[in-house]
Amino acid sequence: MARMKFLVDAERCIECNGCVTACKNENEVPWGVNRRRVVTINDGVIGAEKSISVACMHCSDAPCMAVCPVDCFYRTDDGVVLHDKDLCIGCGYCFYACPFGAPQFPQAGAFGLRGKMDKCTFCAGGPEADRSDAEFKKYGRNRLAEGKLPACAEMCSTKALLGGDGDVIADIYRERVVRRGKGSEVWGWGTAYGPGKAGAAAGGKS
């Protein structure tokens, strides 16, 4: 059974922001809302600088779902965490709960009130008829229903960002780890998908 996940290969991410604009382009995300962004740690420190692309990881045990007071989140059959903007009250609890800073709140109205929460949908739209205009307007494209994968991962400049079935992308990553002969840890997987068997994602050290 497919279980959709993201994986960022920090050895490859060069902070080109291709994933960010691919998302903006495909989902017509407005200015000020960043479903995905790239973070660089230890900037300028020789030997320690790493860049990582961050968005909703579609967690197994998603904290956002747990804290939502109106229960607007749901999980699809293939493991994508989505939400219903008609139910969302824009309270922002999910943002505090999220370890990845994924939920975004566009400003609405003159007094700086928060609008409905917006976040990465794994390019899977939301609870409207698939590929309908209504779905597109509220949630963006539904690429999964077109037999495509998220635009960010498909357009990543160095194929650092992988998106798709967890087993398939772990296989892709595993091959790289074997070639490199070092480093099998995957950023964020423990938090998003649970501790589990160490090194399973990348098949352990080579």
Add this chain to the structure above:
Amino acid sequence: MKRAALALAALAALGLAGCGESDQVVVYKQGKYQGKPDGRPWDSAPLAQEQRGGTWNKGDKSSWESALNARNLTQNEYKRIYNQ
């Protein structure tokens, strides 16, 4: 704010230290919109060929999954480089 910062600190420690895949018991929760359920991706018909989407049999989950898995290999340049 503080909580998020703490969570992140923990993440930095845990997340970078090594991790793996837990048993994936995904509880499927039907989404809804004004009482109507969210559609499942394989219930849509594939796009016309020229629009570069995958091909599967409408309503057949496993054929949709194979289409996506095949497409996933475009994210693996090793396949394009060595297995062509």
Add this chain to the structure above:
Amino acid sequence: MLLTRKTSGPAVPQARLARGLSGVLAKTMDRRAFLQRSGVTLGAGAAAAQLPFSIIGEARAQAKGAAKVEVKRSVCTHCSVGCAIDAVVENGVWVRQEAVFDSPLNLGAHCAKGAAVREHGITHDSHRLKYPMKLEGGKWVKVSWDQAYDEISKKVLKIREESGPDALFILGSSKHNNEQSYLLRKWLGLWGSNNVDHQARICHSTTVAGIANTWGYGAMTNSYNDEQNSKCLLFLGSNAAEAHPVSMLHTLHAKENGAKVIVADPRFTRTAAKADKFVRIRSGSDVAFQFGLLYHIFKNGWEDKKYIHDRVYGMDQIKTEVMAKYTPQAVEEVTGVSEKDMYDTAKMLADNRPGFIIWAMGQTQHTNGNAVTRASAVLMLALGNAGITGGGCNIYRGHDNVQGATDLGPNAQSLPGYYGLAPGAWKHWARVWNVDLDWIKKRFAAESMMGKNGFTVSRWADAVTEKIENVDQDSNVRAVIFWGHAPNSQSRGPDQLEAMKKLDLMVVIDPYPSASAAMFAMVRKDGAYLLPAATQFECAGSVTASNRSLQWREQVIEPLFESRTDHMIMYQLAQKLGFADQFVGKAGGKQNIKLVKGKGGMDEPEMEDTLREVNSGTWTIGYTGQTPERLKAHMRNMHVFDVKTLRARGGKDKETGYDLTGDYFGLPWPCWGTANEKHPGTPNLYDISKNVMDGGCTFRARYGVEKDGVNLLAEDGSHSVGSDITTGYPEFDHGFLKKLGWWDELSDAEKQEAEGKNWKTDLSGGIQRVALKHSCVPFGNAKARAVVWNFPDKVPLHREPLYSPRPDLVAKWPTHPDKKTLYRLPALFKTIQDKSVADKDSEKYPLILTSGRLVEYEGGGEETRSNPWLAELMQDNFVELNPKSAADRGIRNGEDVWVSSPSGAKIKVKALVTERVAADTVFIPFHFSGWWQGQDMLGYYPEGSAPIVRGDAVNTITTYGYDIVTQMQETKTTLCQVAKA
């Protein structure tokens, strides 16, 4: 690359991620502020903020109903990697963009710019120039195309009458496709001047001059893909992770498979973060670094002696100079790199062969740029790393078509195809163009002017303002056309402003009117016209990537607003100025280039026919085999090309039945002979391990057969595989064919044409055909020249920058003496350097100022800063400042600072405190414009066409300094001071 993100230390990302709501809201506030600043009406801004996905409305609404969906294949216009794009067009509206996984160049991958190109097709809230405009009483007013053409042509003709054809200067563009670039050079030739130039001047002119003089061609020797076959990649003067992000797919793949990556740079760049070894050098010390490596290579006997014996001339002279001048102590003094680091780097290069040296503007934009690039070639030659698979000089071009525009387009020193400006070159092209040579001669001020290099883009302002007695033509430049070129790309901003004050006429032809319009309006009340050009997504044509592969772009959408294609504008201006027939080669009952209906049913030259004319004349660099039909077949069948070799293993194009087997993707030039020869293109230059018909190549015989009694041809036994001549040989001409006894292999028709000609000028292609038949390379088989005796520094020499931070080193490594005339203008060297030392600039301005690229933006940046998806990522210009330099000046991260230089100008930017730069260096990106020394120029832009993000241009403060061979500007090393604003 958000400014806020770029501080050092691990605390930052946490803070950023955890910043949460307040951060998001703050951003939204920024946006509102920005909307007000950029003149978007409050209503529209507020509406957009409230309705997250409202912007999709327009395009989708039109697409309703019986949608006609087409997918057009194009190529990204933002760098030279050549990333293919599938544009989904619904009823004429570009609605989506899909990755092209089949492309062997980018495999579907894109950087921020490539993933955002669809924005070009979005019409609401567009920052494009929408209709022709003219400056009248200090205001930009809308005019019709006809009025604009009438007034412009009248003025231009009047100036021509008063001051001659050389009073016009055109700054052409590397963003034009091959056909348009070629047509623009022809256009100016027919106008009667050589005063045309383009971005290559300030991009890779020193590379082309230096490298072509070393071994034949000035192009990148191999492909990005070929890095996968390499064991060592030395980046010196390239930040590929930001400038050519998709190339890093190949680089990191190579690294994953064992290749060593070394980055030598004044900055710890994003590329350096991925390297095995980072070496920090002082900006402007490149030759000392390269020769410092050679010192260890020679000392330890790591050079490839057989290779040098067979294929290199003059390496002994290099060795003598290296061992005498570039001792470890001297090198450390100049570069700041320790002996151990130099040794380790040299050993890494020697132990891991084949290897590449990779560069971009970091090597070229120096007053001794021609020497720096040659030193790179010499380093590779010593290691035996040139002309092989997995090794060579990968010279990353900047603009998407700067390679093609250099090959075919508007260059001040050459007609298309590097034919130069000699009488023979004019004769050749007049024949190709089907234009009477005598008629062309009469178009010029004098016949002698035909052979004289024109002005360069780097010094267009001096061409306007220099005292006439110092100018090598009868008049100053009085009219300037910025045809896809931004002034903030050139150094010495204030001097350009002075030139604008003096101009009789300025015309800007551009999709984005660029800073030139705003600068002009800041100091003038009238005298300028803006014409909206279409983008490359609104026309078809071929584009040459950095690896010399050509790709054909389909037209994605019709030209938006009132814009017209560049070739339509050229043709219409030619009509107004009276040489339209010559422009399309109409004479004697023949017309080379047919006219087709373009926008609004108006005539424009057909791009396919234009390429065919290019094919018929560009023999020098093998642009002869790439017919539109072959290129289109390649674009339709990208999947058959292997990623590591770029070669098609098989496959037939369904549409035409064309057999792709054996072709290299995009037929990388030289693609010898006519298309009938079915030459597959040359993936790696000078690679003798292949037959020439399999893409093999030798070093070019360009400088005679001997020098002072030393053989310049390749030694016996060194030749491309299968060659019927197994020694070195000169270039092919009619005499050589006869001597070889191969003359009779020509047909009678070919003989008639080839008599008295050589491989470059024989329009029948017979000479090349026979050479290829014998598996010989038409341009001969010679040695590469490590010593270029026709340059001021025969052996590359370190020379301190004009504004040097080290007066003590100026004494040891002084710059060149001044030159009275170079590209029609005086060029100062020693005068400036001596003055800088006497003025104690290095004390008043103690920081080295260097500039470079950001991933989000391209070139002058008007286009990319007008794209909201990109603009949001980098909203301010900034200066990278080491924590020590910041602390010493009481500057905190994010504060406004003034950066001033010895030129007297200053700019206001944000401080970015980071350890990326050392304490003696600061860095400022060069993509910004729209502020002038701290003031927003918004009011001077035509309404609605100011870019979203504006900032002070670094080139407002860059100083005087030009390469002695090509007039490349020095923008990588000068001096500055930073102070809190």
